[in-house]
Amino acid sequence: xxxxxxxxxxxxxxxxxxxxxxxxxxxxxxxxxxxxxxxxxxxxxxxxxxxxxxxxxxxxxxxxxxxxxxxxxxxxxxxxxxxxxxxxxxxxxxxxxxxxxxxxxxxxxxxxxxxxxxxxxxxxxxxxxxxxxxxxxxxxxxxxxxxxxxxxxxxxxxxxxxxxxxxxxxxxxxxxxxxxxxxxxxxxxxxxxxxxxxxxxxxxxxxxxxxxxxxxxxxxxxxxxxxxxxxxxxxxxxxxxxxxxxxxxxxxxxxxxxxxxxxxxxxxxxxxxxxxxxxxxxxxxxxxxxxxxxxxxxxxxxxxxxxxxxxxxxxxxxxxxxxxxxxxxxxxxxxxxxxxxxxxxxxxxxxxxxxxxxxxxxxxxxxxxxxxxxxxxxxxxxxxxxxxxxxxxxxxxxxxxxxxxxxxxxxxxxxx
Numbered sequence: 001x002x003x004x005x006x007x008x009x010x011x012x013x014x015x016x017x018x019x020x021x022x023x024x025x026x027x028x029x030x031x032x033x034x035x036x037x038x039x040x041x042x043x044x045x046x047x048x049x050x051x052x053x054x055x056x057x058x059x060x061x062x063x064x065x066x067x068x069x070x071x072x073x074x075x076x077x078x079x080x081x082x083x084x085x086x087x088x089x090x091x092x093x094x095x096x097x098x099x100x101x102x103x104x105x106x107x108x109x110x111x112x113x114x115x116x117x118x119x120x121x122x123x124x125x126x127x128x129x130x131x132x133x134x135x136x137x138x139x140x141x142x143x144x145x146x147x148x149x150x151x152x153x154x155x156x157x158x159x160x161x162x163x164x165x166x167x168x169x170x171x172x173x174x175x176x177x178x179x180x181x182x183x184x185x186x187x188x189x190x191x192x193x194x195x196x197x198x199x200x201x202x203x204x205x206x207x208x209x210x211x212x213x214x215x216x217x218x219x220x221x222x223x224x225x226x227x228x229x230x231x232x233x234x235x236x237x238x239x240x241x242x243x244x245x246x247x248x249x250x251x252x253x254x255x256x257x258x259x260x261x262x263x264x265x266x267x268x269x270x271x272x273x274x275x276x277x278x279x280x281x282x283x284x285x286x287x288x289x290x291x292x293x294x295x296x297x298x299x300x301x302x303x304x305x306x307x308x309x310x311x312x313x314x315x316x317x318x319x320x321x322x323x324x325x326x327x328x329x330x331x332x333x334x335x336x337x338x339x340x341x342x343x344x345x346x347x348x349x350x351x352x353x354x355x356x357x358x359x360x361x362x363x364x365x366x367x368x369x370x371x372x373x374x375x376x377x378x379x380x381x382x383x384x385x386x387x388x389x390x391x392x393x394x395x396x397x398x399x400x401x402x403x404x405x406x407x408x409x410x411x412x413x414x415x416x
């Protein structure tokens with residue numbers, strides 16, 4: 001057997017069974033008794049509902065993972081990539097246009113599989129547990145808008161990568177790294193004013209107690225921002241969240257309308273304090289740096305596998321090409337990507353603890369922060385007792401009970 005094919009199949013099957021084992025362990029770790037911290041706050045029936053939600057979403061996730069793994073393996077073994085490549089080459093375009101067509105066909109096939117699965121998740125599972133507010137019209141428009149963005153932004157960066165690898169020799173990986181970095185930062189700047197408004201409506205919060213307290217706290221922390229906005233998250237789901245967008249003085253505070261409906265003013269200021277903590281502790285810069293460095297590593301390693309005859313033979317390809325090399329390399333890079341993801345999540349969880357500490361030591365209302373975390377967990381039917389292995393492999397945030405425990409420790413030691 002081709003060594004590259006053996007490794008790729010081993011990676012695909014290995015990832016599948018690792019995920020199956022982790023999810024199974026995570027479900028077995030469910031506790032029927034309500035954690036003491038949530039007694040009197042979390043209705044027992046709702047807690048049971050949250051566990052049913054976890055079981056159903058996990059089961060559907062495993063079904064999806066099984067389906068995709070089997071289909072990808074079959075697609076590789078029957079030479080599906082070569083069939084598409086021969087088809088797009090038949091149009092007689094240059095390498096870049098042919099590469100874009102190759103990607104477009106693969107993405108179309110992926111969407112044919114993904115859309116029914118997404119529709120089932122949205123209109124059956126999320127609907128069943130009271131989360132879904134998405135209409136069929138919004139669902140379809142979201143898909144069309146996503147396609148448009150992928151076509152415009154994706155084609156620009158993909159074309160640039162193909163051009164650099166074709167024209168700039170041994171340093172092509174370095175040029176690609178620089179181009180992707182510049183593009184990534186550019187998108188981060190334009191997202192709040194161009195991309196995000198395509199999907200949601202952002203409305204400045206009118207003068208009220210909430211706005212005054214948010215602005216006063218931000219001013220007290222010397223945190224400049226463009227404004228405070230509410231987002232119509234309720235058009236898709238009852239789940240709630242808050243986030244920042246933009247940089248420098250153009251930063252915006254965004255609160256889901258569902259968040260404002262369910263939390264007190266002091267809880268919302270505590271949430272804002274947490275987000276400001278991320279900026280003050282330079283967490284955004286840290287994660288951006290990790291992202292930039294890992295993309296550089298990816299392009300460097302990729303440069304050794306371009307037009308690799310053995311790799312192309314594994315996929316039964318008749319022709320070698322830079323655009324197909326990018327796809328095939330992704331299968332080999334998956335284990336490295338998983339290790340990087342685990343490291344990134346470790347850093348992220350540490351940062352969440354730091355942001356929580358910043359919030360409770362600057363706003364000095366730890367109980368409001370704790371209550372806000374509890375409400376978010378309840379409203380989103382979050383798993384209160386995930387298995388440590390599940391947390392280690394895939395959680396970017398610490399489990400809520402661990403966050404509350406850490407906040408109470410800070411409260412005892414630092415807040416009179």
